[in-house]
Amino acid sequence: MTVKTRFAPSPTGDLHIGGARTALYSWLHARKEGGTFLLRIEDTDRERSTQASLDAILEGMAWLGLDYDEGPIFQTDRFDRYAEVIQQLMDSGHAYYCYCSREELDAMREKQWANKEKPRYDGRCRHRTEPVAGVEPVIRFRNPDEGDVVIKDLVKGDIVINNRELDDLVIARSDGTPTYNLTVVVDDIDMGMTHVIRGDDHINNTPRQINIMEALGATIPAFAHVPMILGDDGKRLSKRHGAVGVMHYRDAGYLPEAVINYLIRLGWSHGDQEVFTMEEMLKYFKLSDINGAASTFNTEKLNWMNQQYFKSLPAETIAGHLQWHIEKQGLDISKGPSLTDVIEGQRDRAKNLVDFVESSRYFFEDFDSYDEKAQKKQFKAGVDATLQFIHDKLSALPEWNPEAIDAVIKASCEELELGMGKVGPPLRLAVAGTPMSPSLDVTLNLVGRERTLARIEKAIAVIGGMTE
């Protein structure tokens, strides 16, 4: 059978980093098997569903490169079908009206809690034949009383739950709208899901869903319950931990390739390998290799992963991801070296895209002041003469390229009988305004002759203007 998986978020917030990982696993499983991946929006809770959340989810998926073959399918478009199935369950005796009031149910649960029992509906309306006047009933699924439900989970192994732990869940609200457990079941059946991959916070729903599926005579799909992602306090990752929305990671300067790689390795492994190409991910990924235990999100390692991709991705790809940040930070790169050349020069030292833009400004724009500490240390009396010497040699250069520039700097050191340590730092500060930049030949080459010479002249003036 052709594999079919889905990602089924509810549009009640950003695309959470944990949801993104689940989506990635589902996507990977479908893609590697040549199957179909579907996006379904579980928006039956109209109170909490928002357009902004939907947009955020779609945006997050797109940014990560998780494309889908079908969808987005909205559950709110399928109410007729849910009503049909609910009627079918009523007709077959698998469901019944329940007239219990909120107060009655609360009292029931309270008593059970007091008796140290698991709060569950006791089925008191199961045999009611007459409606209760003035009460719009809900519809409950008649859960089997005895026997075990076995979840054959690809991640956790077999999970056995006795039907005595389950109760008759509400499948239709008093206003007739279907609830989650019903819609999921109907959709997963109708849409032909072969694998249900979702967070393990759903494990408790699974036996109920299996029971409904069986009542409907449907084939039970395979399940894979993926563990939660925890924050560094060991608690389930949430807004309290700061960055949970996927788009936050774009904003913070992470490369989607790095986020994907970090996410796949969080809770899944293939021997000792850390960095995977997409081809390798598709080749090696197996649901059964997902770790059954929850894992803690670690930003330090994500940072490292981001740097790995910074170093290895084609400059053009990085340039593409950079566009958004360049615009955001208002950097004009129209006058200056080519962006890909700057990427080649900076890729070993940039931590992320935000940092990249910030620390590459001097390639494109002039600066008003120098790094304070460095200025104090490097711009001392006498240095102006050194800079002047180099300036003259550079201006006489027939060709402006790294090799020629390097030769000038080395020759200057020799002629002035100074070590590179005396010449390099002030020259760098003069041209870049900061003590951090690629090697001098690369830096000056990228800054360009005209700008380099002007900046050296300016530095000489600054040094000359200092009180002796």
Next chain:
RNA sequence: GUCCCUAUCGUCUAACGGUUAGGACAUCGCCCUUUCACGGCGGUAAUCGGGGUUCGAAUCCCCGUAGGGACACCA
């Protein structure tokens, strides 16, 4: 409280009954070096506790303990 899941360095993990318990991040030292980085070499650091099974247990079983999850007319 009840049920479910989980348990190897601080973190992510490897090990599929026999290893000096391996790798990666972080951290600490050294090297490289014109800055910042990159890189290279090395160090510290783990099988939750107790019982079994076995010639042999991180690995299998049981009991604790701890963490997480679920117990809605939310999804």
